[in-house]
Amino acid sequence: MGEETLRGVQQDSTLADPAVPAIELLALSKAFGTLQAIDHLTLSVRQGEIFGLLGPNGSGKTTTINLISGLSTPTSGEVLVMGYQMPRHARRIRQMLGAVPQETALYEELSAWDNLDFHADLFGMPRQGKKARIMQMLDLVQLEERRRSRVSTFSGGMKRRLALARALLHDPHLLYLDEPTLGVDVQSRRAIWDYILSLKEQGKTVLITTNYLEEAQALCERIAILDHGKLIALDTPEHLKQTYGGNVVELETALPITVADDIRQLPGVQEVAQEGTSLRVTTQGGSDVVPQIITLVTRAGELRHIAVREPTLDEIFLRLTGTALRD
């Protein structure tokens, strides 16, 4: 109790106090033998926020989520969920947590209804209204007509949707989705995104790990980028672009030009890539070097096309981690 009092958390009023972070990681570390999976990770997720955890494979995303849900214990540091310390209040935290693990963890030999009914009992949901709630969730994920079908007969997208319904069944305050659209077709992906966005309207906090940057961009208010267990960036997608991105200038000339090296020398130019008559120049954030680039190119030859755009998250990610996200 002492730890909670220090942080000003009242056991019963925690959920009513929006100032209490939904998730708070304090200098969190986890080592598996000599492998440092998480290295002094500190971050905070606000209540009602959709928060993205990004990183290449092996960056520590799933380990972080396992630490938050108490499936793994930290080597050092602290995890607080809605002000409650994990693992001291593991059961209370799990009651507030809805999870869609990457592997869905559904009982494939049972029906969709049996899976949800079992989950309801596991979470001690009141018997009164249980059936109605299950129907409501099946309806939400459009599986009510397949409620008596075995899960083994479901497609990947249907399984994901059922796992989402299961996670929402006990009305959790915090939902974590580990790669929610992995292996899901485009149509189902869109539907799952819509569900996730509707959760925000209900005031739920959602933590997502994903390998799809467009997914993070579409859903997340803030993004944390992990690499080798370390936090290397944390901001909104827009701010990340402004801070780490600068602009991307794409030029098309009539003939291949020979001023690429001159452009590289310009202050504020980060990267120059030339392929035939195409030239792509990446500038540093806030730099006003675009007019100088255009001047150099027009002196060297005929400029046929020019476009200035913001960098994609993929480009930022590549720049920050030195690797593509799905490597």
Next chain:
Amino acid sequence: MHTFGFSLRVLWACLKKDLKSALTEPLYTLVSIILPVNVLFLMSLLVISGGLAPTAVVMQDAGPLAQQFYTAMNEAHSFVLQHATADQANALIEQGRVVAVVTIPADFDARIRQHQRVSVEVQINNLNTDFTNDIRRALPLSITSFYAKAEPSVVTITPQEHDAYPQDLGYIPYLAVPILVIGLMVGGMVQAGTAAAVEWERETMKELLLSPASRVAILLDKMLAAFLIGLLGAAIVLAVLIALLGIWPVHWGELIGFTLLILALFTAWGTLLGTWHKRRTPLATLAIGLCVPLFFLSGPFGPISFFAPIEQVIARIFPVYYAIVLLQHAVHDFTLNTQGIGINALVLAAYALGGLILATVVVRRSTLAH
């Protein structure tokens, strides 16, 4: 919420789920149920097949005394006798189809009547010293037995037997109890181990561990479902013992109680193994591999007090020994150690609790992701 009532609800929900899951794989469940019966037959064959030495008898004398000697050998419970001519007997021993050839000479009756020495030729295939020693022991016994009947004035045998128990018990009925214990062990361990391991294999353990249900409640559920299915196997084994072997238990209450306790013990250890290993495939192999040495180590043919001291110490380490003691008392009213039935039962209960605690520790230490 974390009340006893909630734990009971979780237990009931998990039990329903496990039984439903088992029914979706009826063949697998059926195999698990009849596994103890298979073990019963396997172990019975194993111990029965090594008992009697196949022996050819060449009867060169057809007189009544020679016939009486043949009968004495037959009643020694060490031979499987067959008549043969000298040539047939030679062929049989050369082909390795008999352990020994006993030749009763043509002048057997005449020499016995004249109180003269008779040479009974015995040709032994000493490939297996166990059988060879059986022959060496049983033949003098047959001779003594023969003389006791044929010439009671020459050899007088008056048994002075004081029985420790009111009834004699055959080899097979005695052996049936250790085999029942082994059947319960294999059935309980395989059923519970499989039920626990499948949750890890299919990664559904995550659903259970992410719930607010306690680890103990989750593991108790795994045990309970396996226990109920294992009970079916135990009932079939008991039915076979009663119907086919004609074994009628002396203390029915003890039999039921101890069977439940023993099954609980082995389902707890099965749950531990399944939780620890997290794979189904090696569990049956492991259980069957363990059962054979434990069977022979735990006094299947008699009390372990007949064993060497070191063997007794080793036998007492394993719960199979205590289970045999309890069930021999329940079935045959035998007391095989001096610790008392209550202490033996407590030891088994402690083993069961230990299995559950260790399984809980294993789950607690398990991390699902790396």
